[in-house]
Amino acid sequence: MKNVTLKVEGMSCGHCVNSIEGALKIIGASGKVDLSGGTVAVAYDESKLTLAAIKESIEEQGYDVV
Numbered sequence: 001m002k003n004v005t006l007k008v009e010g011m012s013c014g015h016c017v018n019s020i021e022g023a024l025k026i027i028g029a030s031g032k033v034d035l036s037g038g039t040v041a042v043a044y045d046e047s048k049l050t051l052a053a054i055k056e057s058i059e060e061q062g063y064d065v066v
């Protein structure tokens with residue numbers, strides 16, 4: 001398992017938390033949003049997923065990974 005913390009812009013409420021954590025779950029990663037910090041802590045299996053795929057799944061929900 002690899003752990004990475006991403007800075008994500010545009011998250012403001014519980015809906016944002018659900019959509020990001022849900023999107024990560026769908027691709028097989030585990031995400032934990034910190035709304036006040038504007039970050040998402042992601043744990044994933046690097047033999048199955050790339051960081052690019054993780055960023056893409058967050059961006060597809062309408063948020064910017066910075």
Ligand SMILES: [Cu+2]
Nearest residue numbers: 012013015016
């Ligand atoms: Cu929201």
